[in-house]
Amino acid sequence: MAEALAKNAYTGGAHAPAKKATFDLFARPTAKTGLVSWLTTVDHKKIGMLYGGFAIFFFLVGGLEALLIRTQLMVPNNRFISAQLYNELFTMHGTTMIFLAVMPLNAAFFNLLVPIQVGARDVAFPRLNAFSLWVWVVGAILLNVGWLSHVSDSLKGFGGAPDVGWFGYAPLTSKVFTPDLSTDLWVLGLQVLGLSSIVASLNFIVTIINMRAPGLTMMRLPVFTWMALVTSFLLVLALPAIAIALVEVMMDRNFGTSFFEVSGGGQPILWQHLFWVFGHPEVYILILPPMGYVSEILPTFARKPLFGYPIIVFSGVAIGFIGFGVWSHHMFTTGLGNVATAAFALATMAIAVPTGVKIFNWIGTLWGGQIMTRVPMMFALGFIWMFMLGGFSGIMHSAAPADAQQQDSYFVIAHFHYVLIGGATFALLAAIHFWFPKFFGRMVPEFWGKVSFWLIFVGFNCTFFPMHFLGLNGMPRRTWTYDSNMGWNEANLFATLGAYLLGIGIFTYFAVLVWSLFKGKVAGNDPWDARTLEWSIPSPPPEHNFAAIPTVHARDAWWYEKHHQEEIAKEKAEHIKAEESHGGIHMPDQSWYPFISAIGLMIGAYNFAQLHSPVVLFGNQVFASHLPLALTGGVIMVGALYLWALEGPGGYHIHIGPDGKVTESRGDHH
Amino acid sequence: MSSHAATGHIDHHHDHTTSTGIPNKKLLWWAFLASDCMFFGALISTHMVYRLNPPPGNAVPTQVFNIELTSFSTFILLMSSLLMALAVNAIQRGNVKSTRTMLLGTMFFGCIFLGGQVYEFEHFVHAKNMTLSNSIFGSTFYTLTGTHGTHVAIGVLLLGMMYVRTFKPANGGGLFMNFAHLLAICVTFGVAFIWFVPGLIEVIYGLPIGDLFKRAAIPLAVGAAGLVSLFWLGRSRGAVEFGEKNAIDVEAIGLYWHFVDIVWIIIFTAVYLLEYL
Numbered sequence: 006m007a008e009a010l011a012k013n014a015y016t017g018g019a020h021a022p023a024k025k026a027t028f029d030l031f032a033r034p035t036a037k038t039g040l041v042s043w044l045t046t047v048d049h050k051k052i053g054m055l056y057g058g059f060a061i062f063f064f065l066v067g068g069l070e071a072l073l074i075r076t077q078l079m080v081p082n083n084r085f086i087s088a089q090l091y092n093e094l095f096t097m098h099g100t101t102m103i104f105l106a107v108m109p110l111n112a113a114f115f116n117l118l119v120p121i122q123v124g125a126r127d128v129a130f131p132r133l134n135a136f137s138l139w140v141w142v143v144g145a146i147l148l149n150v151g152w153l154s155h156v157s158d159s160l161k162g163f164g165g166a167p168d169v170g171w172f173g174y175a176p177l178t179s180k181v182f183t184p185d186l187s188t189d190l191w192v193l194g195l196q197v198l199g200l201s202s203i204v205a206s207l208n209f210i211v212t213i214i215n216m217r218a219p220g221l222t223m224m225r226l227p228v229f230t231w232m233a234l235v236t237s238f239l240l241v242l243a244l245p246a247i248a249i250a251l252v253e254v255m256m257d258r259n260f261g262t263s264f265f266e267v268s269g270g271g272q273p274i275l276w277q278h279l280f281w282v283f284g285h286p287e288v289y290i291l292i293l294p295p296m297g298y299v300s301e302i303l304p305t306f307a308r309k310p311l312f313g314y315p316i317i318v319f320s321g322v323a324i325g326f327i328g329f330g331v332w333s334h335h336m337f338t339t340g341l342g343n344v345a346t347a348a349f350a351l352a353t354m355a356i357a358v359p360t361g362v363k364i365f366n367w368i369g370t371l372w373g374g375q376i377m378t379r380v381p382m383m384f385a386l387g388f389i390w391m392f393m394l395g396g397f398s399g400i401m402h403s404a405a406p407a408d409a410q411q412q413d414s415y416f417v418i419a420h421f422h423y424v425l426i427g428g429a430t431f432a433l434l435a436a437i438h439f440w441f442p443k444f445f446g447r448m449v450p451e452f453w454g455k456v457s458f459w460l461i462f463v464g465f466n467c468t469f470f471p472m473h474f475l476g477l478n479g480m481p482r483r484t485w486t487y488d489s490n491m492g493w494n495e496a497n498l499f500a501t502l503g504a505y506l507l508g509i510g511i512f513t514y515f516a517v518l519v520w521s522l523f524k525g526k527v528a529g530n531d532p533w534d535a536r537t538l539e540w541s542i543p544s545p546p547p548e549h550n551f552a553a554i555p556t557v558h559a560r561d562a563w564w565y566e567k568h569h570q571e572e573i574a575k576e577k578a579e580h581i582k583a584e585e586s587h588g589g590i591h592m593p594d595q596s597w598y599p600f601i602s603a604i605g606l607m608i609g610a611y612n613f614a615q616l617h618s619p620v621v622l623f624g625n626q627v628f629a630s631h632l633p634l635a636l637t638g639g640v641i642m643v644g645a646l647y648l649w650a651l652e653g654p655g656g657y658h659i660h661i662g663p664d665g666k667v668t669e670s671r672g673d674h675h
Numbered sequence: 676m677s678s679h680a681a682t683g684h685i686d687h688h689h690d691h692t693t694s695t696g697i698p699n700k701k702l703l704w705w706a707f708l709a710s711d712c713m714f715f716g717a718l719i720s721t722h723m724v725y726r727l728n729p730p731p732g733n734a735v736p737t738q739v740f741n742i743e744l745t746s747f748s749t750f751i752l753l754m755s756s757l758l759m760a761l762a763v764n765a766i767q768r769g770n771v772k773s774t775r776t777m778l779l780g781t782m783f784f785g786c787i788f789l790g791g792q793v794y795e796f797e798h799f800v801h802a803k804n805m806t807l808s809n810s811i812f813g814s815t816f817y818t819l820t821g822t823h824g825t826h827v828a829i830g831v832l833l834l835g836m837m838y839v840r841t842f843k844p845a846n847g848g849g850l851f852m853n854f855a856h857l858l859a860i861c862v863t864f865g866v867a868f869i870w871f872v873p874g875l876i877e878v879i880y881g882l883p884i885g886d887l888f889k890r891a892a893i894p895l896a897v898g899a900a901g902l903v904s905l906f907w908l909g910r911s912r913g914a915v916e917f918g919e920k921n922a923i924d925v926e927a928i929g930l931y932w933h934f935v936d937i938v939w940i941i942i943f944t945a946v947y948l949l950e951y952l
Binding site for chain 1: 693694695697699702703706707709710711713714716717718721724725728729730733806807808810811813814815818822836850853857
């Protein structure tokens with residue numbers, strides 16, 4: 006090995022200045038720490054952390070919005086907040102939790118785990134991955150900028166935060182009913198988030214299909230990675246429907262078309278179809294990755310391999326397929342006709358089957374295992390139970406006549422919070438707890454983790470279980486307040502108190518994480534004695550993930566390695582030697598352009614939303630419309646994308662010495 | 676790609692560094708095209724839904740369309756796919772000069788198509804009085820065909836970027852030249868499809884040719900200047916860092932280009948031909 010190092014032209018010593026083989030406008034950033042390193046990073050782990058950090062922030066914001074909503078509903082005839090603010094809160098609570106909390110938290114785990122679980126050093130297109138992140142941030146800003154109008158009178162122009170409901174039914178989004186800028190920003194904000202998700206998903210599709218380590222066949226992929234693949238396909242195929250629907254709303258509002266304007270021959274029901282063609286797959290986009298986390302956590306703490314791996318994978322794919330054929334069950338009360346209603350009811354019942362199969366497989370995994378009730382396991386077990394409750398009320402909805410009674414009532418609220426909190430969020434909390442030691446190198450204390458689990462579990466059920474009864478007693482969703490003689494008083498009070506308890510639980514959970522970040526017990530590489538490849542590398546993982554690309558011999562790759570140490574050590578030494586003879590570990594260079602193009606997109610989209618209004622600065626009109634500013638943003642974006650293409654992927658090499666010391670080299674050979 | 680340097684021989688159908696043998700870029704484009712199918716699917720569905728439920732006073736498509744012209748531009752767009760395929764073939768054989776010719780040809784045919792669309796839109800609005808807002812048919816027609824036209828225009832821009840890329844000097848530098856070249860491309864082809872081609876179509880329909888030069892004197896002069904600078908910039912300037920190894924990049928744009936053509940076949944059938952049944 007030393008010989009190979011010495012012979013290698015790329016290692017050690019001073020290099021001849023590299024020939025300028027790329028079109029560089031300015032030097033590429035190389036900072037490994039500090040602000041610049043985060044803004045220009047292409048490292049999937051850093052990008053995952055940023056996704057996670059932003060998503061947790063918005064998760065807390067969305068939670069605060071929910072607490073305000075619950076406080077307003079605590080007692081009848083309450084005047085705690087205005088009806089207008091209430092509309093903004095429930096709209097942004099839904100939008101935030103779906104697009105700015107659960108989806109990016111899943112994206113965070115895709116980033117953190119997928120490349121490591123497939124045995125790669127990064128995603129297929131690292132700069133594109135950074136672009137997805139920053140575009141997502143732009144979308145989040147566009148959606149939330151309207152809150153500023155509550156801060157100062159000079160910012161009233163936004164007309165508040167979006168207030169059309171998270172599914173923005175036409176014709177409420179018509180200029181006639183919501184003339185404010187808030188709806189335009191909602192339209193463009195969602196559009197930008199969709200762009201981010203599509204780009205990120207394309208990247209993960211290629212990464213999972215094309216960058217698997219030797220020996221890692223598709224049927225050896227960890228279930229989480231499988232679910233990431235299915236979710237990515239759902240995203241690229243479902244998001245276009247809402248993108249086009251949003252384009253049509255935008256055209257209606259700003260360019261005089263009549264897609265959803267009844268007076269011009271448009272049909273508002275088309276919005277519902279296009280929205281739910283996206284919206285129902287979206288439900289599975291939210292829940293499939295959580296099913297993946299749970300499928301990783303249960304076998305680890307049951308000390309058994311996952312029961313029925315192929316059928317779990319198949320069920321996930323089947324859910325993805327059938328998920329495209331059930332959208333109209335959100336629209337049973339619109340009068341689709343008997344045949345359509347029956348068809349969608351049957352498809353909805355059918356999709357419960359693969360979901361049920363998964364649950365039985367998880368139970369099969371637990372059966373006869375040596376169950377260790379560590380905190381991630383508690384959340385995972387909570388997931389199975391709570392998600393099942395949400396699933397049962399979901400099957401009730403598939404019966405169209407029953408659904409007609411439940412439509413738009415608190416029963417529906419109860420149902421989807423059971424699947425989205427009891428399901429998706431419980432699994433995400435399990436996942437955060439489970440992988441925290443891997444990416445921060447510290448353990449979260451068991452005791453406080455369990456305290457937060459029980460607070461969350463009890464608080465959650467106190468909040469949402471009574472809502473089933475409220476809904477069946479006729480309480481409509483999105484109601485600002487109610488009279489005291491409706492029979493809803495006690496349940497609402499109980500639900501609100503439960504929400505406070507849930508809030509305390511969530512606060513405890515994250516407070517403990519922050520404490521652990523600084524004071525937690527230092528974790529080893531493999532604190533849970535787990536099964537997948539991420540546990541085979543140091544905590545936190547080094548920039549290049551693997552010193553030697555692993556060869557995968559079994560489904561639980563790391564478990565196999567632990568039991569065949571001699572064979573694996575020999576194999577790894579050979580891999581390191583082979584790689585060093587090819588110039589070392591190749592790593593992609595950082596880049597400014599993903600960040601700059603996202604800034605261009607923000608300038609462009611923000612000004613495009615208010616295209617027809619004049620630009621006023623300090624009381625003077627500067628431009629008659631926002632077109633010049635929108636174009637400026639567009640030019641910055643396209644220019645940055647072009648320079649990005651010209652600079653090329655670049656790259657440098659990492660060399661691992663026999664003593665484990667890591668050195669870097671830059672040359673003109675990539 | 677680095678993988679090819681070791682073997683010396685480039686296999687254009689297999690990349691041994693990936694698990695499937697499909698190059699990453701190609702897989703990315705295929706996945707994107709799947710996504711793009713859904714974009715057009717949603718737009719075409721919208722058009723079809725409103726076609727079946729026309730409100731009173733809706734535009735009558737057969738009175739608006741100029742089917743001969745659209746058939747002609749459809750034919751041109753399909754032929755551009757042939758040139759695109761030849762461009763890919765040329766670069767796979769390492770023939771940079773032929774690649775350039777074929778890229779320019781594809782862009783030129785794309786511009787004839789776009790010019791036809793510019794003429795069509797102008798004609799529909801001014802002569803047939805069908806606008807975005809005065810009928811639902813106008814709303815769906817302009818949004819759908821406009822989205823497709825935008826795809827073609829982006830395709831022309833990508834091809835232009837690739838064409839300019841073929842001039843990257845082997846010994847570094849050349850960034851300014853690259854920008855100037857791309858600017859010349861944008862100006863020339865922009866003038867071609869916004870003013871020149873629509874103007875020629877009007878000449879065919881009876882506009883005196885002198886009027887064309889009077890009406891669009893400034894843009895046409897700028898376009899001519901762009902064309903001259905294209906010739907000047909397009910002369911050979913020594914060794915270039917572009918060759919057989921870049922075949923996958925050209926092929927990726929080719930995938931997109933063919934896809935946009937196929938989508939047009941569907942739009943032409945569903946939006947235009949269907950009305951004559």
